[in-house]
Amino acid sequence: MQQRIETPQRKFKGFETNKTLQRNRAAAMAACKRASATTATPTETKPNPPQTQETTTQTDPPIAPPKKGLIFNLCLFFSIPYFYLLFQRYTIEQDLKRSILINAALSVVGFFLTQRMIPVASRYVLKRSLFGFDINKKGTPQGTVKVPESLGIVVGIVFLVLAILFQYFNFTADSNWLVEYNAALASICFMILLGFVDDVLDVPWRVKLLLPSIAALPLLMAYAGHTTIIIPKPLVSYVGQEVLDLGWVYKLYMGLLAVFCTNSINIHAGLNGLEVGQTVVIASAILIHNIMQIGASSDPEYKHAHAFSIYLVQPLLATSLALLSYNWYPSSVFVGDTYTYFAGMTMAVVGILGHYSETLLIFFLPQVLNFLLSLPQLSGYVKCPRHRLPRFNPGTGLLTGTRDGTLVNFYLRIVGPKSEKSLCIHLLFVQALGCCFCFMLRYFLAGWYK
Ligand code: UD1
Numbered sequence: 001m002q003q004r005i006e007t008p009q010r011k012f013k014g015f016e017t018n019k020t021l022q023r024n025r026a027a028a029m030a031a032c033k034r035a036s037a038t039t040a041t042p043t044e045t046k047p048n049p050p051q052t053q054e055t056t057t058q059t060d061p062p063i064a065p066p067k068k069g070l071i072f073n074l075c076l077f078f079s080i081p082y083f084y085l086l087f088q089r090y091t092i093e094q095d096l097k098r099s100i101l102i103n104a105a106l107s108v109v110g111f112f113l114t115q116r117m118i119p120v121a122s123r124y125v126l127k128r129s130l131f132g133f134d135i136n137k138k139g140t141p142q143g144t145v146k147v148p149e150s151l152g153i154v155v156g157i158v159f160l161v162l163a164i165l166f167q168y169f170n171f172t173a174d175s176n177w178l179v180e181y182n183a184a185l186a187s188i189c190f191m192i193l194l195g196f197v198d199d200v201l202d203v204p205w206r207v208k209l210l211l212p213s214i215a216a217l218p219l220l221m222a223y224a225g226h227t228t229i230i231i232p233k234p235l236v237s238y239v240g241q242e243v244l245d246l247g248w249v250y251k252l253y254m255g256l257l258a259v260f261c262t263n264s265i266n267i268h269a270g271l272n273g274l275e276v277g278q279t280v281v282i283a284s285a286i287l288i289h290n291i292m293q294i295g296a297s298s299d300p301e302y303k304h305a306h307a308f309s310i311y312l313v314q315p316l317l318a319t320s321l322a323l324l325s326y327n328w329y330p331s332s333v334f335v336g337d338t339y340t341y342f343a344g345m346t347m348a349v350v351g352i353l354g355h356y357s358e359t360l361l362i363f364f365l366p367q368v369l370n371f372l373l374s375l376p377q378l379s380g381y382v383k384c385p386r387h388r389l390p391r392f393n394p395g396t397g398l399l400t401g402t403r404d405g406t407l408v409n410f411y412l413r414i415v416g417p418k419s420e421k422s423l424c425i426h427l428l429f430v431q432a433l434g435c436c437f438c439f440m441l442r443y444f445l446a447g448w449y450k
C-alpha cells in the first residue's frame with residue numbers, strides 16, 4: 001500500500017532537481033501567504049506542506065454538501081421571465097431558438113458536472129496546500145477551517161468543454177463567426193491559466209492588473225469586426241457625423257474593457273458568495289438583454305451578435321450556479337482569482353463581440369463605484385493592505401466598515417454593522433437594482449439616445 005502513495009516528491013522522482021523543490025516551496029508559500037495575509041491567520045498554525053494522500057484524507061474532512069435549495073429557487077426565479085421572453089413574448093426564428101435550447105441543455109449538463117467535480121477537485125487542491133482561511137470568521141472555530149481555494153478552475157474547464165462542444169451543434173466550418181468565437185475562447189482560456197498562475201504564485205498587485213491585457217491578445221488580434229461606434233443622437237451635432245470609425249483606438253478600448261471587467265469583479269470580493277453572486281446577477285441580466293434585443297430586431301447580423309453572447313453566457317451562468325452552491329455562506333470552497341478573472345473576461349468578451357459594451361458597463365455599476373472608491377489605494381496614493389475587508393467581531397458575529405475604500409466598507413458605514421450573509425444579500429440586491437436601472441434607462445432613452 002505504502003508504495004502506491006504518490007507524494008509530490010515521488011511523482012517527480014528522478015527529476016528531483018531545484019525546479020521541483022522550488023515548485024513545492026512555491027505552492028506551500030502561496031498557501032502561507034494567504035493564510036497569514038493581514039492577520040488572516042486565525043491561530044498561529046502555519047499551513048502544512050504538501051501531504052501524502054493518506055494523511056490528507058485523515059486530516060481534511062470532505063467539504064459540506066451544496067446548498068441545493070438556494071440554487072433551485074434562483075433557477076426558478078430566473079427561468080420564468082427568461083423562457084417567457086424566449087417562447088411567448090417575442091417571435092424568434094426556429095433555428096435560433098433551437099440553437100439557444102441546445103446550448104441551454106448543454107449548460108444544464110455542465111451544471112451537474114461542475115457540481116460533481118468540485119468536491120473531487122477540492123481534495124486535490126487541499127493536497128497541494130492551496131487553501132485559505134475565512135477572514136470574516138476569524139476568532140471563531142469556522143475561521144480555523146482550511147477552505148479549498150481556486151475552485152474556479154473547475155468552472156473554467158467545464159465552461160470551455162461546453163463552449164467547444166457547442167460549435168458542433170451550431171456552426172458550420174465556413175462560418176465567419178467561428179474565427180471570433182474561437183479567438184474569444186482562446187482569450188478566456190488564457191485568462192483561466194493566468195488566474196490560476198496568480199492563485200498559485202500570488203503575484204503582486206500591479207502585475208495582477210496587467211494579466212487580463214495579455215489574455216485579451218488572442219481576441220484583439222483576431223478581431224475583424226467593425227471598429228466604428230454610433231454617436232448618440234444628442235451628440236451628433238457636436239461630432240459632425242453619425243458613425244465614427246475609431247480604428248486601433250477601438251481595439252485599445254476592447255483591451256481596457258477586458259482589464260476593467262476582470263479586475264472589477266476581483267476587487268468587489270471577500271464575502272462568501274459575493275464573487276459568484278455578482279456574476280450570476282450580471283449574467284442573468286445579460287441573457288435577458290440579449291433575448292430582448294433578438295426579439296426586437298429584424299437585422300440578422302445584430303441578432304447573431306446577441307445569440308453569440310447567449311451561447312457563452314448560458315454556460316457561464318449554469319457553471320457559476322454550481323460553484324455558488326458551494327461558495328454561498330458559509331463557504332465550503334473559495335473561487336480564487338481563476339474564477340474572478342475567467343468570469344470578468346467572459347462577460348467582457350461577449351460585451352465586445354455582441355457590441356453592447358455601454359449596456360454592460362451599466363450592469364457593472366456597483367463595480368464601477370467600487371473601482372472609483374478604490375482608486376486612491378489602487379494608485380498607491382493611500383496605503384493598500386493585502387486585504388481590504390471589513391472588521392469582524394467574533395462576539396456579535398457582525399461586520400463593521402473600515403476606512404479601506406471599497407463598496408463593501410462604504411455600504412457598511414452607511415447601514416451599520418451587518419452579518420456577512422445579509423451584507424452579501426444586500427450587495428447582490430444592489431447589483432440587481434443596477435441592472436433594473438439599466439433596463440429602464442434603455443427603455444426611456446430608446447429612440448432618443450441612439
Ligand atoms: C482582492 C482584494 C482584497 C480582498 C480579496 C478578497 C483589492 C485590491 N484586493 O484581492 O482587498 O480582501 O480580493 O477576496 O481590492 N476570502 C475570505 N472570504 C471570502 C473570499 C475570500 O476570507 O469569501 C479570503 C480568503 O482568505 C482567501 C482570500 O481572501 O484565501 C483570497 O484572496 P485573493 O482572491 O487572492 O485576493 P485578491 O484578489 O488579491
Ligand code: MG
Nearest residue numbers: 266336337340
Ligand atoms: Mg481575488
